[in-house]
Structure formats: structure tokens, C-alpha cells
Amino acid sequence: MSTYRSRARIALASAQSELASNEDHRLKYAALELRMAIEAVTYDRASAYKSEFPPKEYETWQPKKVMAVLLEIDPTADSDSTISFGIESSPGEKPEVMHNLGKEVVFNIKAIRRHYDALGSFLHVPSIKQTLSESTPSPEIVRKRCEEVSRDLDKVLASQVFNSTLGIFSSFDCGECNARIRKRIPRDKNEVIADCFRCMASYAIRRTLDGRFEVDARTEEIPCPNPGCGHPKPIYPREFSQGVHWVCNKCGGRNEFQLGILHQPAG
Ligand SMILES: [Zn+2]
Ligand SMILES: [Zn+2]
Structure with a gap:
């Protein structure tokens, strides 16, 4: 089991024990643990795409951003799925018997959007504006939200198969x-x-x-701008940026990309 998945289980168990205490002042701890559980299941999902995901990025991102990048890689990354297999009697024919391996429930981007910030808002002292307008959520509202998230996370963590990503x-x-x-x-x-x-x-x-x-x-050949040289250098699109330079293999000169303004007279 992945570290993130077991972390999610621990955080969810702590949240459930805070909720079970039935004490309103402990709701914020439940909200905090649930947020951590959401983070952990999302990073767990990201780890299934590890080789396709810029590593520096998923180590530091918020769940919403991680999930958004996952969806860019694979539009089905946050969908629930059922995995089954069967043997085709002849190629291309639908198998007569399908064996079900299980269902995977994912904490999807809609659920992250709906709950992650809301849980976060329970962790702060109400703002002056909220206090003046008496819009601070009541303990009942906080408890209801926490219980809903806890139930959803239970389903995610109970999935018989997880982190399945099928693709070419x-x-x-x-x-x-x-x-x-x-x-x-x-x-x-x-x-x-x-x-x-x-x-x-x-x-x-x-x-x-x-x-x-x-x-x-995906390179483009850029000729050395030295008059009389013009030796081509293959440049990748991501290198076209201010300050990036190369040393010409032929004349030894240094060529650097600089931001410029090209003026074209009216007419
Ligand atoms: Zn490389
Ligand atoms: Zn040159």
C-alpha cells in the first residue's frame, strides 16, 4: 500500500474519532484531518501517474492543482471505474464471461472544489466581516459537512482496485x-x-x-546572427526566453535571446 493511501486512512480515522466525541470544539480538528486525508488521496492518485507528471510540481501543489494537471494528462483521471476482463472467443468479439476485478471510487475534482476550501474555512477565526454579518457557520453545519466528506472518503479508501490507469x-x-x-x-x-x-x-x-x-x-533551426556566420542551431520551443543563450559552434560568438520592440511606421 502506498504511503499516501495509508496516511489518508490514518487522517480519516482521526477525523472520525474527533466527530465521534460529539464535542463542537473538536470539529476543527476533524476538518483539519479531513483536509489532510483529501490531500493524501489526491497525491496517491498522482503517484499512479508519476512518470507522466512533472515531479517538482506534484510535491508542492494543492490538491485542486494536482487534480487539474492529472486531468490534462488523462481526462478520465478522476472518474470512477470498474475493471473487468474476459477472453474473446475470436479477436474483436465480446467475451461471453467477464470477470470483475472491482470498482474504484476516486475523490474527484468536483468534490475537491466543493469541500477542500470549505473545510479550510473552518480552521480560521471568523473574519470581522463574517462576525459582523453573523455568517459564521454553526457547529451543525460544520458537523454535517465533515460527516459528508468522511463518508465519501470511506468509499474512496474502500475501493477494491485503486490507481488503475489504463492507456496507450x-x-x-x-x-x-x-x-x-x-x-x-x-x-x-x-x-x-x-x-x-x-x-x-x-x-x-x-x-x-x-x-x-x-x-x-520539436526544434527550430536559428541561424547565428553574426554577419558572415549564419551557422544554424536547433532550439527547443521552451528555450525561446529572455536571457537564454548559446555559443555558436562555428564562430564561437555568444547569442542571447533578448526582449525587443519592433516598430513599424504608420501606413
Ligand atoms: Zn532531456
Ligand atoms: Zn556563429
Whole structure:
């Protein structure tokens, strides 16, 4: 079991014991534990996509942002699913018997949006505005919300299968730094962009007519601006930014990208 999944279980158990105390002043601790459980199940989900996810990013992000990136990688990342398999009597034919492996329930982005900030708002002293307008939530409201989230998390953590991500992948080694690049190819797409997580390299993966994949570096050749040199240098799209430079292999000069303004006279 992943560390995040067991952390989620511990946080959920603590939240449930705070709720069971029936003491209103302990509701905030329940809200805090539930928030941590939501974070843990979301990071757990992200860990299933680890090789497709920029590593620096999922270590520091909020659940909403993590889930948004997951959905970019795989539009079904936050959907519940049932996994079953069967043997086709002949290729392409629907199997007569399907074996069910189980159902996975995911704490989806809608639930994160609905509950995560709301739980957070229970952790702070009410603002002056809330106090003046007497809009601070009553203990009953806080308890109801906490109980709802707790029930949903119970279902997520009770899933018999979890972190299933099925898809077609293309993987290859980065031509610049040798890091392994792994990219999911959605069924309805014939071309996807894959950026290297370690360096600035970027590739286009294209589906060929016979169903294989072809990988091309997305470089553009920029001629050295030194008059009389013009030696081309392949540049990746992510390198086109202020201050990035290269040393020309032919004339040895240094070329740097600078922000500029190009004026065109009226007319
Ligand atoms: Zn690379
Ligand atoms: Zn040059």
C-alpha cells in the first residue's frame, strides 16, 4: 500500500474519532484531518501517474492543482471505474464471461472544489466581516459537512482496485539528457507533445498510418546572427526566453535571446 493511501486512512480515522466525541470544539480538528486525508488521496492518485507528471510540481501543489494537471494528462483521471476482463472467443468479439476485478471510487475534482476550501474555512477565526454579518457557520453545519466528506472518503479508501490507469503509452529516451520520457496517447489524438522533465527538450509523438508512433524533436533551426556566420542551431520551443543563450559552434560568438520592440511606421 502506498504511503499516501495509508496516511489518508490514518487522517480519516482521526477525523472520525474527533466527530465521534460529539464535542463542537473538536470539529476543527476533524476538518483539519479531513483536509489532510483529501490531500493524501489526491497525491496517491498522482503517484499512479508519476512518470507522466512533472515531479517538482506534484510535491508542492494543492490538491485542486494536482487534480487539474492529472486531468490534462488523462481526462478520465478522476472518474470512477470498474475493471473487468474476459477472453474473446475470436479477436474483436465480446467475451461471453467477464470477470470483475472491482470498482474504484476516486475523490474527484468536483468534490475537491466543493469541500477542500470549505473545510479550510473552518480552521480560521471568523473574519470581522463574517462576525459582523453573523455568517459564521454553526457547529451543525460544520458537523454535517465533515460527516459528508468522511463518508465519501470511506468509499474512496474502500475501493477494491485503486490507481488503475489504463492507456496507450509511448516511451523513449530523451536525445539530449537520456532521461526516460513516458507519454500517454489519448485514443482520439494522433499527435501529442512530450516535454522532457529533466531538460528543455520537447518532442512531438505522431501516430503513423500503421498504428505505430514516431518521435520528432520539436526544434527550430536559428541561424547565428553574426554577419558572415549564419551557422544554424536547433532550439527547443521552451528555450525561446529572455536571457537564454548559446555559443555558436562555428564562430564561437555568444547569442542571447533578448526582449525587443519592433516598430513599424504608420501606413
Ligand atoms: Zn532531456
Ligand atoms: Zn556563429
